[in-house]
Amino acid sequence: MNSFLALFPLLIIVFAALLVLILEVFIKKENRNYLAYVSLFFLIICGIICGKFWDKDYSYFDGYLFLDNFSIFLSFIIIITTFFVILLSMKYIFLQDVNYGEFYSLLLFALSGMMIMVSSGDFLVIFLGLEVLSISSYALAGLRIKDEKSSEAAIKYFLLGSFASAFFIYGLALLYGASHSTEILSIIDYFKSETSLSLMALIGLGLVIIGFGFKIAVVPFHMWTPDVYEGAPTPITAFFSVGPKAAGFAVLLRIFYPYWKVALNSQAIFWLLCIISVLTMVVGNFVALRQTNVKRILAYSSIAHAGYLLIAILAQDNTSLVFYLTVYLFMNIGAFAAVIALGKKDREYLELEDYAGVGFKYPWIGATFAVFLFSLAGFPPTGGFLAKFYVFVGAVRQGLVPLVIIGVLASLVSVFYYLRIIVYMYMREPSTEIEIYIENPALFLVLFLCLYGVLQLGLFPGNILILVQQAVSSLPLF
């Protein structure tokens, strides 16, 4: 239905971002938490409105913007991510010296960029959304101005991100030249109508995939990930590891769900994605074995997870892809929340050595962290197990057995480095005592909610699966 209402969720987020920017001038530095409350309030409102629009299928601007169930579900995922990240940041920005009022505003801008991306079927709009997301991310990565690593992260992210955008826009130009349209469905339609192999459009699509490959951090394009994840403020790292990935995969799903139906041209792209997926799983997991910094371990783990998600794209298994993204949100944010919990004024504990003995000294943090790590590794009864299980079963059904074998082997390797953190937490004598700032109710709320999410999705995934199926079935095919 064509209605102005479709703009509402986006308008609320942009309004909140601008409001926070203005309020920042009037609010004293010690009271910056109020900005967080304002942002959280608007996020809740936006979430409620998105919920109201479920099944309504609003669209506006001649299809540049549509809120089908799929966009609403993905919007939910990224809104919840931002919600958690804001909760995690409330104490963090005071402790780690990133206390800028613009922090929340930039986060909300990044959120609006992702919402633009997931709720459009037009490459032009998707590109602009991607740029809004990227530009805000560059600034967020460099917010710890005194820390050289943070500046390094910002510069690296900026350079490689611009590079990725250039790839994307070049590919888009080629696709437009071939098909005379920037709309995804018309481009797929062109692929279908073409009787011979259209080289220009294929190269264009390949370049678009490369552009997204940078954003979702798959292997030949992952070089920036560990450095940026390490240097950025930790809540922002949590944000990077979930939000842009979810948005990027949403767009890939929008492209490839109809695309696989076009038999003629799809072979080359299929193999390209296969190779990327295998490389991502293997390199991500093996390099993670040698890391000693927990943030870097989690960075490589998030690269590896992108590989499993690509299998779902290749297997045309949309339900498990979206389900995986949902589980991934809870387990990854949860793991980062535990990492953030281990810090005090101007000091974060990020080396593996620091984690020795944490499991007994801070039993709650240790236990929840262990659950999230088990979930990331894919042990039952956590959500991570079911997510991986669905993806692999879906792939076997499509006959992608070799890919699944590699995936299972790679995730066996991953067990080593996830368990290593747990071994350090529970079975090593601490060499130095660590002191942490414990009065952080917002962070414990996030830990609890993520724990609930991971276990709920692992034990009783039924309700969510129904929602996911409804969301995916709203994807336009032709």
Place this chain on the structure above:
Amino acid sequence: MGHFLFFLLAIICVGSVLGMIISKNQAYNALLLVLAFASLGGLFGLLDAPFIATVQIIIYAGAIMVLFIFVIMMINLRLGLPPEKKKWTLYFSLGVAVVLIVELILSVKGAFSLFENSSMEKIGGPTDLGRLLFTKYLYPFEITSILIIAALVGAIVLVKKKEKE
């Protein structure tokens, strides 16, 4: 007259780009680049696209060049480093150059047939552009404003002085 202007502008454009590559002084490089952009603008003007010509001069010769000159001023390199003389980069760039020349020849050959049966359509006038921006492309156009404000906020927060404790 048209032909004369075309060749004049084309020669200026190619000459200044060549000069830019050869010259080692950054300030000269920047100024020669301005000249190249300006003559490109003139070429667009000859093609009956006054709006693109103006935009070419305002954006490239104006905004982007000012940026370049600022960077040169701040970094203050007197003379660039002597170019590294590696064999393989030379061969590699020669190979790329040959590929590009072949591509150029092919595309010029292809373009000649287009010239003969092209109806001189007037494109890129400000009216058409404005109408498209505010009707068909309204949504992307508005997103651009979010993009710009996000970039502004990000840039300012990164460079502003540390707040007083």
